[in-house]
Amino acid sequence: MADTGWPGCAKSLKGVILDLCGVLYDSGDGDGVAIPGSIEAVKRLKESDLQLRFCTNETQATREKFVAKLQRLGFDISVAEVFPPAPAAIAVLKERGLRPHLLVHEGLLPEFDAVDKTNPNCVIIGDAAENFSYQNLNEAFRVLIGLERPVLFSLGQGRYYKETDGLKLDVGVYMKALEYACDLKAEVIGKPSPTFFQSVLGDMGLKPNEVWKTSGIFMHNDLSGLQEMPSDERHPTVTADATVDNLAQAVDVILGQRGRGA
Template structure:
């Protein structure tokens, strides 16, 4: 039984500045079928409002409550634990952390900082961590599909470098954190056992969702997908399909099984 759907964005709904063919109508089909949707993105280069604006440009009316981002999860964590953020993130994301400074206790927050990643910035973060700051990773993704259509290093490589140097494990706030999936499902009152995830990342989207207890996770052959990804990580996808349109066909066909 499927009573809720989680959708990744980059690589599933859009690829760079382009809408993936059939994505808008596929989302509309889920709505028409009465299936609630939440969008769960590991994007850490854009503020939440910018993502909402992009979706609106593509003809998708998504509310703030329907979109879950790692920056949002990080804000919640920092407030709960009364920490001030030490940010190692992309400049475009900084405004999502406005108003959080104040506490003397710090947490290093690492996202996809792009060109900001260099020896100096990494070393400053390293020094904060060995002085006792908490260690938060917005996402551990290995790669993302860049504007030129090729794969580029994502934040995960730099998180791993800091973990190696500090001998500490980061607290992951985005996918594949089980809490991230559960928070999105709780907002639509959908049990894990009645939910399906759709993503282009076999590790964080698919294996992460299945480890979190979702009943199914579909891998699409768009975005960052590479041949063989369906066998590269465990648990393996419930199904591998061509794109979001095929994923919706699968979900509707299997919703009552």
């Protein structure tokens, strides 16, 4: 791929935000598999002067367990560099004095160990998978309907995702279910929520136009800059800066342009 069409702003970049699943690795049996060239691409970004962060909507495991998996796949990534929804949600709880009722995957529960969950005044749902039983959803509903001002946080708003044994319903489906049951609008924490990206930018100390981020997965050959914060990754008005097949190609282009500019 030639670098025609790639924005001229690569030279002014100060940071990169990468998606994980679909960009660094494909999920599947066990840990899944690293996408060819992505381990080396991450290494090259780390050796550059660019700041690097990773965004994920992973809510089936704690950040520690999730990063350990990435490390087993061969990636040089630390816990502090990875931004999943749960820690962002915990920050919101603290800020607003909220105590959650949790409907999440058991793998995520340790993330909330230090959070006060007595006498809950909000509900948090994540990708709970099998935990989305009728009884558990009904319990979350009863907590919400019993609150004077019900607050529902959803860790993502995905419709479904693919696993080796087929398609699986994602958290967004149950978010819509509870929204209808309680006649309310959930607050989404995670991609593609603008406030979620803002928290990553805040951690980097950078402005949106100083950062390049992957948008969704390369399957769609879709890479967007962060010129604007998209409210939906498939938003028709957000167009890709350039089209590449994988992270390795993207890093080639970015670092190549920066090299020529130096």
